[in-house]
Amino acid sequence: MLYCERCNRLTESERCPGCESSIHLRAPQADDPVLLCTVRYILATMIEPLLEEEKIPHSKVVLGSSALLGGGSLLENYSFYTPYDAYMGAVEMLTGIFAEDDEVRLALREAAGLKET
Incomplete structure (x- = not known):
C-alpha cells in the first residue's frame, strides 16, 4: 500500500488514482x-x-461554493479524511x-481508486 502526499489517497498500484502520478507516492505513516x-x-x-460516535478521528472539507452563491449547504459535497491508522476501521x-x-x-471505492464491481 502506498500513499500519495499530493492527493492524500492510498493505492495498491504504481500510480495515484487521483493525480495519476507516481512521484508523490511513499509508504504511509x-x-x-x-x-x-x-x-x-x-x-x-x-x-x-457515526465517526464521532466510534471516536474515529476525522476532518471534513467542504467542496464547492454554492453557499457563497446562495445555494446553501444542500448542494455541497464533503470530503472526509481520517489518519492512516484509523482508516481501515472507518472503512469497515x-x-x-x-x-x-x-x-x-x-464513494468509498472511488476514494481508494477502485472500480465498481
Missing part, C-alpha cells in the same frame, strides 16, 4: 490524512455522527452500516 470518501450533504450528515464501519447504499459504497 500513522498520522497521514487519508481520503475516506466524498459524499453529498445528506450523506455527510449521517457519516459524521461505513461499509457495514451502508452495505445497501450504492452511493456510499461507490
Whole structure:
C-alpha cells in the first residue's frame, strides 16, 4: 500500500488514482490524512455522527461554493479524511452500516481508486 502526499489517497498500484502520478507516492505513516470518501450533504450528515460516535478521528472539507452563491449547504459535497491508522476501521464501519447504499459504497471505492464491481 502506498500513499500519495499530493492527493492524500492510498493505492495498491504504481500510480495515484487521483493525480495519476507516481512521484508523490511513499509508504504511509500513522498520522497521514487519508481520503475516506466524498459524499453529498445528506450523506455527510449521517457519516459524521457515526465517526464521532466510534471516536474515529476525522476532518471534513467542504467542496464547492454554492453557499457563497446562495445555494446553501444542500448542494455541497464533503470530503472526509481520517489518519492512516484509523482508516481501515472507518472503512469497515461505513461499509457495514451502508452495505445497501450504492452511493456510499461507490464513494468509498472511488476514494481508494477502485472500480465498481
